[in-house]
Amino acid sequence: MRVLQVSAEIFPLLKTGGLADVTGALPAALASAGCEVRVLLPGFPAIRAGLQGEQAVGRFTLPWGETVGVLAGTLPAVGGAADQPVRAYVLDAPGLYDRAGNPYEDAQRRPYADNHRRFAALGWAAERLAHGLDPAWAPHLVHGHDWHAGLAPACLKLSAGKPVPCIHTVHNLAYQGVFPAETFGELGLPASAFQVEGLEFYGQLSFMKAGLYYADRITTVSVTYSHEIQTPEQGFGLDGLLRTRRGDLCGILNAVDTAIWNPATDVHIPRHYSAEHLAGKSHCKAALQQEAGLAVSKQAPLFTVVSRLTEQKGLNLVLAGIDTVVEGGGQLLVLGSGDHELESAFAHAAQRHAGSVALRVGYDEPLAHRIFAGSDITLVPSRFEPCGLTQMYGLLYGSLPLVRAVGGLADTVVDADLATLEDGTATGIVFANFSEAHYRHAVRRALALYRQPRTWSRVRQTGMHQDFGWTRSARQYHALYQSVLTDFARAHP
Numbered sequence: 001m002r003v004l005q006v007s008a009e010i011f012p013l014l015k016t017g018g019l020a021d022v023t024g025a026l027p028a029a030l031a032s033a034g035c036e037v038r039v040l041l042p043g044f045p046a047i048r049a050g051l052q053g054e055q056a057v058g059r060f061t062l063p064w065g066e067t068v069g070v071l072a073g074t075l076p077a078v079g080g081a082a083d084q085p086v087r088a089y090v091l092d093a094p095g096l097y098d099r100a101g102n103p104y105e106d107a108q109r110r111p112y113a114d115n116h117r118r119f120a121a122l123g124w125a126a127e128r129l130a131h132g133l134d135p136a137w138a139p140h141l142v143h144g145h146d147w148h149a150g151l152a153p154a155c156l157k158l159s160a161g162k163p164v165p166c167i168h169t170v171h172n173l174a175y176q177g178v179f180p181a182e183t184f185g186e187l188g189l190p191a192s193a194f195q196v197e198g199l200e201f202y203g204q205l206s207f208m209k210a211g212l213y214y215a216d217r218i219t220t221v222s223v224t225y226s227h228e229i230q231t232p233e234q235g236f237g238l239d240g241l242l243r244t245r246r247g248d249l250c251g252i253l254n255a256v257d258t259a260i261w262n263p264a265t266d267v268h269i270p271r272h273y274s275a276e277h278l279a280g281k282s283h284c285k286a287a288l289q290q291e292a293g294l295a296v297s298k299q300a301p302l303f304t305v306v307s308r309l310t311e312q313k314g315l316n317l318v319l320a321g322i323d324t325v326v327e328g329g330g331q332l333l334v335l336g337s338g339d340h341e342l343e344s345a346f347a348h349a350a351q352r353h354a355g356s357v358a359l360r361v362g363y364d365e366p367l368a369h370r371i372f373a374g375s376d377i378t379l380v381p382s383r384f385e386p387c388g389l390t391q392m393y394g395l396l397y398g399s400l401p402l403v404r405a406v407g408g409l410a411d412t413v414v415d416a417d418l419a420t421l422e423d424g425t426a427t428g429i430v431f432a433n434f435s436e437a438h439y440r441h442a443v444r445r446a447l448a449l450y451r452q453p454r455t456w457s458r459v460r461q462t463g464m465h466q467d468f469g470w471t472r473s474a475r476q477y478h479a480l481y482q483s484v485l486t487d488f489a490r491a492h493p
């Protein structure tokens with residue numbers, strides 16, 4: 001079965017968050033499950049620079065008259081894909097993608113004014129490839145990720161070519177790719193698409209809605225999130241459509257590329273360790289404390305955050321709980337970038353509690369690995385969380401996650417209470433309500449658990465033995481692909 005995966009980011013070439021980890025791991029995981037996956041990516045400079053064995057495949061003209069090329073090549077062989085490098089198609093369109101700033105925003109963090117064109121190009125490229133642009137390879141099915149790929153299902157459904165089924169995966173409904181109505185004319189879609197039964201969204205147009213409306217099936221990155229987005233609280237205005245489509249919507253939990261995230265083999269950490277041989281973890285902790293300017297202390301529980309600094313991640317709770325951490329003899333290390341107010345609030349706390357609180361601003365992949373290895377508690381108190389990967393990295397690295405019971409966090413962490421401690425299923429600390437009081441109480445519970453070394457190490461062992469590998473989720477995607485293809489063959493005999 002040939003699958004074209006469409007996304008804006010992919011690890012290791014371009015990553016702003018968990019989307020890249022997932023799209024980077026899926027092709028190899030799906031290959032093991034029996035699919036032949038190729039990926040389609042915008043030609044951002046980092047992607048162009050990493051593409052190996054580049055060859056021109058063809059050219060096509062976009063609805064606004066610009067002609068772009070499609071290149072084919074392979075991605076660097078890393079992680080689970082080390083044995084079988086992934087084949088990639090990349091849009092050769094420097095006018096659209098070669099910009100200073102991140103993939104979506106300029107250096108002043110303003111979305112690029114032509115984002116509708118930049119990502120419509122991705123949708124039309126998927127359609128062109130599905131309809132034979134590369135004479136040597138065409139997909140049976142197109143699988144797009146997040147709003148950046150949202151137009152692909154609309155292009156596929158509304159173009160003249162033979163029908164090709166498509167799946168749209170929601171990694172985060174908070175980001176929708178909403179553009180003014182005036183841009184619709186540039187998208188190359190029939191006027192009938194600009195209506196409620198289409199991609200119109202409160203007088204504007206939404207790429208995410210296009211994905212949700214036109215895809216044959218919709219997936220989310222955890223089961224709980226697939227239910228949450230059907231409610232007004234978490235539906236971001238799309239819950240009505242999602243309720244209508246609930247029969248075509250399911251959750252498939254993200255997983256971890258354990259060839260990259262494994263403390264026994266991790267190339268970024270100072271000492272390797274495993275659940276059976278934990279000695280190296282103390283070394284990693286001491287090294288991290290030293291590196292971050294924290295007091296080097298075995299006794300002090302080290303709370304850590306590795307995160308985009310945004311509203312979603314509940315970092316105001318982390319700020320409000322700093323006194324509880326410090327008064328309880330703990331330390332806090334934050335690695336993140338994003339919201340400037342959050343950055344300066346953490347910087348201020350680090351000054352006030354020098355030696356106990358530290359902040360590293362920026363995006364630093366190797367440091368993230370060293371943090372999970374040195375950390376005792378991974379904080380993820382999110383307001384909402386489609387899946388979340390850092391709590392899983394924390395579990396595998398022996399850093400107990402402290403999370404809010406929402407989305408994928410609720411699906412991956414088992415709260416340590418009397419019952420779960422007794423039956424040996426506890427893996428972390430989970431709190432329910434998004435409030436400072438509930439968060440502080442969770443921190444106090446983590447501190448208390450840390451003071452009971454035998455119980456602590458039992459919970460940590462359970463966490464480190466969790467199976468978060470891709471095998472199970474890849475099988476679920478494979479089964480979904482098969483069922484879509486079967487339904488499709490029946491509907492289009």
Ligand code: ADP
Pocket residue numbers: 016017018019021306307308335336337362363364365368387388389390391
């Ligand atoms: P999201 O995709 O919402 O940001 P996830 O938990 O799914 O959240 O994924 C975040 C990914 O980005 C993880 O791989 C995490 O390690 C990484 N990450 C986040 N912030 C940073 C940072 N400042 N430096 C390095 N890695 C980071």
Ligand code: GLC
Pocket residue numbers: 017018019022171172221254385386387388389408
């Ligand atoms: C999004 C979500 C995060 C999820 C990631 C990968 O960025 O915010 O929860 O883990 O996508 O699916």
